Amino acid sequence: MEIVLNLVLVLHFLGLAAIIGVFLVQMRAKSGFRTDILLTGAITQVVTGLALVGIRQMGDLGVDNAKIAVKLIIALVILAAAILASVNKRKGGKVKPAFHAAGGLAIVNVIIAVLWD
């Protein structure tokens, strides 16, 4: 069980790297936003995050419900922003605000993950 938990945790880190990585690289861009990478990362975070909670509960490893609830809400807002950025890109609308919201909130979620005890 521990190996499964750790493998899903690795995917969780890759998902966060996708969101924050593409955000940092394109922070000053005005066009050409890679919303595909952002969206993949956002979906990965929700899926792997929920899987981590499930695996931990199966293994009788507790989770901090309040912390997880806050992280989940933020992750869902990130997902909504990533979808909005993707749709706007396809329609030729503004991408930057949603792109920045998703990247910034992912950094907030890292801070919560690490600092909230």
Ligand code: HEM
């Ligand atoms: C953008 C969204 C997210 C980011 C950036 C993020 C970031 C992180 C980071 C940096 C860690 C490792 C530090 C730690 O163990 O406290 C972590 C662990 C964890 N995350 Fe997330 N997370 C996100 C979304 C979620 C969601 C949506 C859930 C659940 C619904 C979740 C559940 C967990 C759990 C259970 C762990 C602990 C894994 C373990 O140590 O066994 N995360 N997350």
